[in-house]
Amino acid sequence: MLSIQSVTKTYGKKDNKFTALDNVSADFEAGTTNAIIGKSGSGKSTMLHIMTGLDRPSSGDIKDGEASIFQKTDTDKWRGENVGIIFQSFFLQGNDSVVENVALPLKLKGVNRRARNKQAMEALEQVGLLDKAKNKAKDLSGGQKQRVAIARALVTKPKILVADEPTGNLDSENGAAVENLLFELNQKLGTTLLIVTHDLDLAKRCSRVIFLKDGQVKKDIAKKHHDEGEKNA
Amino acid sequence: MRSLDLISTANSNLRRSKLRTFLTILAISIGTFTLALSLGLGQGVRNYITSQLGDYQNVNIYQVNKEGANDFGGAFGNGDPQEYDPNKSAAVTDFSQAYLRPTDIDKIQEIDAVNEIIFPYAPAIDYASAPDGKKYTVPSSTFIPDIPVRITAGQNLDKNGDEGKVTISRKYVKLVGASSSEDAIGKELKITYTDAKGQTQEDGLIIKGTYEPTLIDSALTINSIDAKRLASAQAPTGEPTFFAVLATKDSSISDQEFKNKLSENKFSASSLADINNTLNNIVSGVQAALAAFSGIAILASVVGVVNTLFMAVLERTREIGLFRALGAKKKTIFGLFSVEAALLGFWGSVFGLIGAYGAQLAVNSIASNTFLKGIEGLQLLNITPMLAIMIVGIMATITMVAGIIPAFKASRLDPIEALRNE
Structure with missing residues (x-):
């Protein structure tokens, strides 16, 4: 379980002080699908950065189980092993092949070439892009690129998959395909899904939706079943 | 990673x-090229000196002369005035003062540390007449026992004997009409000299052996009996005079003690090893100066490396953020840029060395066919594999050190800021 405990984040000093997150708390149970929704400036990106240990809170803490991710010896290592991140603009290495892109997190971890390529191929199979393994990443379509990014996020078999506007740069057809893939993989692999978005339709497919406004949690709606969520919408 | x-x-x-990489590597390779050439030149010259004088390293022969006899700066009075010091030998104001008088030679003989004195008679031979009718000059010297000689045919002279016999440089065998070293043995060398009265005299000497000449060998080595006879005939007083004599040291004392002993008696002694060392020191000094100049070129190229890396960090800001987001540690990012810097040094020095090897081949072949013709075995440039490996190692280390600041900057980038950078 990943738990956000009274996290506040402020930028600047005195007169220029800006509170991006104001005493936010939330627990994310393992294997659940969660959406954090809000307009731009609501603090949802800051929340994503802090949850993944890319940024530090001004006060409060993030705990993975019992231990703080910041007090663990190495936050980068924790992130490398437990969190997969998907970005709105994919961030693929255009000149590298698809399989090299997917294997990158393993390469950074120090896995040898043979093992990391094998695992990368397995991840590519899960997103249905096995046939594109040898292609250069820049030659793919937007939807394919995001699927490669998902494969890259999953290749380390993380507990948590964080998606930052995963469909923001895609047309509706490709966006839907990527969405379906994310939920499918959540079902299949049991990976906790955290989607940061301003797309209400996408958020509604999650079992839990947190509404952020001006750095504060305005609503926190949990649904027992996926289908029930669809009905209520 | x-x-x-x-x-x-x-x-x-x-x-x-x-x-950009090409230009940076080019700059480094130019620096490396000059460094390799200056070190290679020094190495080549040192090897030559060793090949020429290395055999003399442990020879117990000292040249002994009056202290200050080599000190020409004071001797001619063209330096600053020097105060008279009764404990020092008088300044040599003309060459006659530098000559060893018979009393000086007696004094040297009396020094305990001196075993034996050898007189280096230097008879002046006007010319040698070859069987083909041509006349040749022959620089000559007296046979000195114990000095290693590279005999190519026949035998070396004996100590205190071999009257009428000489040895000759293998390059001079045509003076007796021989086509090879072996062919020259036993043949007579006809020489002409002028005696003290101005009369032209002729003489004949039999070739006992031939040798490979080094830097300090004369063309002709005459046995001590005939050398003394010829030198005496040429001396106005009938007694040859010496600027320096040769002495052997008693085996019970060290090189330094021997020199000190002579110095106490106002003589100075230098061994063949000293010549070797002096030459090597000069070469090392010149080499260091040349290396310092190439060091400036390298320094300039290193600034290029820093610049290149700063630009690379700027260009790859987003990628650095991504790497961090995917779990890369700061030290991995630092390592990536440090290694990149080291690789610039590595490739730059490898290409510089390839160029230097090319230059070495060209220069050595031109040199040995022109101004070094006749000086056997001198490779003007000698970049050894060891030197090459050392240069690559040094260059990679220097550029890696130069890359520390850009690499540190990269490792300290805020991953969030880096990811926003689009």
Whole structure:
């Protein structure tokens, strides 16, 4: 379980002080699908950065189980092993092949070439892009690129998959395909899904939706079943 | 990240901005090229000195002369005035004062540390007449026992004997009409000299052996009996005079003690090993000066490395953020840029060395066919594999050190800021 405990984040000093997150708390149970929704400036990106240990809170803490991710010896290592991140603009290495892109997190971890390529191929199979393994990443379509990014996020078999506007740069057809893939993989692999978005339709497919406004949690709606969520919408 | 992955990733990063990488490597290779050539030149000359004088390293022969006899600066009075010091030998104001008088030679003989005195008679031979009718000059010297000689045919002279016999440089065998070293043995060398009265005299000497000449060998080596006879005939007083004599040291004392003993008696002694060392010191000094100049070129190229890396960090800001987001540690990012810097030094020095080897081949072949013709075995440039490896190691280390600041900057980038950078 990943738990956000009274996290506040402020930028600047005195007169220029800006509170991006104001005493936010939330627990994310393992294997659940969660959406954090809000307009731009609501603090949802800051929340994503802090949850993944890319940024530090001004006060409060993030705990993975019992231990703080910041007090663990190495936050980068924790992130490398437990969190997969998907970005709105994919961030693929255009000149590298698809399989090299997917294997990158393993390469950074120090896995040898043979093992990391094998695992990368397995991840590519899960997103249905096995046939594109040898292609250069820049030659793919937007939807394919995001699927490669998902494969890259999953290749380390993380507990948590964080998606930052995963469909923001895609047309509706490709966006839907990527969405379906994310939920499918959540079902299949049991990976906790955290989607940061301003797309209400996408958020509604999650079992839990947190509404952020001006750095504060305005609503926190949990649904027992996926289908029930669809009905209520 | 595994070391091998780190290196291959850093190396492929170099290919991203090919022109910039090429120019940076070019600058480093120019610096390396000059460094390799200056060190190679020193090495080549040192090897030559060793090949020429190395055999003399442990020869117990000292040249003994009056203290101050070599001190020409004071001797001619063209330096600053020097105060008279009764404990020092008088300044040599003309060459006659530098000559050893018979009393001086007696004094040397009386020094305990001196075993034996050898007189280096230097008879002046006007010319040698070859069977083909041509006349040749023959620089000559007296046979000195114990000095190693590279005999190519026949035998070396004996100590205190071999009257009427000489040895000759193998390059001079045509003076007796011989075509090879072996062919010259036993043949008579006809020489002509002028005696003290101005009369032209002729003489004949039999070739006992031939040798490979080194830097300090004369063309002709005459046995001590005939050398003394010829030198005496040429001396106005009938007694040859000496600027310096040769002495052997008693085996019970050290080289330094021997020199000190002579110095106490106002003589100075230098061994053949000293000549070797002096020459090597001069070469090392020149080499160091040349290396310092190439060091300036290298310094300039290193500034290029820093610049290149700062630009690379700027260009790859987003990628650095991504790497961090995917779990890369700060030290991995630092390592990537440090290795990239080291690789610039590595490739630059490798290409510089390839150029230097090319230059070495060209220069050595031109030199041995022109101004070094006749000086056997001198490779003017000698970049040894050891030297090459050392240069590559040094260059990679220097550029890696130069890359510390850009690499540190990269490792300290805020991953969030880096990811926003689009």
